[in-house]
Amino acid sequence: MSEAPTCPICTMPEPLIADDGFECGTCGHEWIDEATDGIADVFDVNGKLLAPGDDVVIIKDLKLDGKSGGIKVGTKVKSIRLIPGDHPIQGKVDGRTVLIIADKVKKA
Numbered sequence: 001m002s003e004a005p006t007c008p009i010c011t012m013p014e015p016l017i018a019d020d021g022f023e024c025g026t027c028g029h030e031w032i033d034e035a036t037d038g039i040a041d042v043f044d045v046n047g048k049l050l051a052p053g054d055d056v057v058i059i060k061d062l063k064l065d066g067k068s069g070g071i072k073v074g075t076k077v078k079s080i081r082l083i084p085g086d087h088p089i090q091g092k093v094d095g096r097t098v099l100i101i102a103d104k105v106k107k108a
């Protein structure tokens, strides 16, 4: 585990994990997690190194857990973020934040 962040507004530790970062359970402030510690290098299906802010293209249909629809092949995901975990690519598709496995994308 990396060091737990504190709320930038009220400085309370142990924020809740939200879709886009953290949410403070005390004052309700939400903020983006910009920490990059602990993130391994992420490579696309062709072995190219991905960096935050890159655009990627989906190469396989993806299903979204518990939600209707999914992400179609060829969908472009702009300005990705990289996060720790099994689904290291975070991006927005149709206004929804999605997490994607690295070998399901290629660098745009």
Ligand SMILES: [Zn+2]
Pocket: 007, 008, 009, 010, 011, 012, 024, 025, 026, 027, 028, 029
């Ligand atoms: Zn707070």
